[in-house]
Amino acid sequence: MATTADVPLLIRSENSASERRVTPSWSIATLKARLEPITGVPADCQKLSLKVGSQPPQPIAAQDEEATQIGVFPLQAYAELQVVDTRPPGARTNYTDVSSVQKYEMSAADYENRSDSVLAWKKAQKLGRFDPNAPSIEQQKVDASYREVSDRGIKQGVRCRLLPESDHRRGTVQFVGDVPEIPGGIGAWVGVALDEPTGKNDGSIKSKRYFECQPNFGVFVRPERLEVGDYPVLDEFADEEDEF
Numbered sequence: 001m002a003t004t005a006d007v008p009l010l011i012r013s014e015n016s017a018s019e020r021r022v023t024p025s026w027s028i029a030t031l032k033a034r035l036e037p038i039t040g041v042p043a044d045c046q047k048l049s050l051k052v053g054s055q056p057p058q059p060i061a062a063q064d065e066e067a068t069q070i071g072v073f074p075l076q077a078y079a080e081l082q083v084v085d086t087r088p089p090g091a092r093t094n095y096t097d098v099s100s101v102q103k104y105e106m107s108a109a110d111y112e113n114r115s116d117s118v119l120a121w122k123k124a125q126k127l128g129r130f131d132p133n134a135p136s137i138e139q140q141k142v143d144a145s146y147r148e149v150s151d152r153g154i155k156q157g158v159r160c161r162l163l164p165e166s167d168h169r170r171g172t173v174q175f176v177g178d179v180p181e182i183p184g185g186i187g188a189w190v191g192v193a194l195d196e197p198t199g200k201n202d203g204s205i206k207s208k209r210y211f212e213c214q215p216n217f218g219v220f221v222r223p224e225r226l227e228v229g230d231y232p233v234l235d236e237f238a239d240e241e242d243e244f
Helices: 028-039 108-113 118-125 137-151
Strands: 007-012 017-022 046-051 079-085 159-162 170-177 189-194 218-221 226-228
Touching: 007 028, 017 028, 028 046, 028 079, 159 189, 170 218
Parallel strands: 007 079
Antiparallel strands: 007 017, 046 079, 159 170, 159 226, 170 189, 189 218
């Protein structure tokens, strides 16, 4: 006795979309029962329709759904089987909303005590902050600031301009080093004698002098705020004919 081959259909509902194979000899009731775990819609609340190509959806329904096989409907490969939930919106389960799902959060103390975590592995391998020979975070910041000085070619006596470019201020580097008088200012600072009195000091901080310049011509900045190069003193009154 020949059996009818299964037909692949695209199952679509409010909360799901998937490809499934159906057997034409199934009854409508059997089909609905099999669709329930796929769509989350109870079998007795499903309204089915079959959409083939551009044709209008055709309802899949019968007086006796237990006795009516789905093979009597025009099943075609990859036709769309639409499953509509007939329950009121307030009675439906929204499977895409996870805001109300209780989430497990492990406390920091519990994570610290686990022996199978990445943290435990780093401790065992003495990596990162668990390396007894690793520099402190503060020392890493200091080292990074001096690398910035070296990478940018900043040294005493070179001409420079302040960044960003919209600052427009230019000057000469007069100091590179630590300035403990600046609160929280660990690492390298660059003291610049500006070309114009647009600075904040005279090369000294809290009565400690780091370089010589006139009042309001001095400023201390981080290395990343400086660019060295051939930056002559700006002359706002220069004749444009003298510029090349």
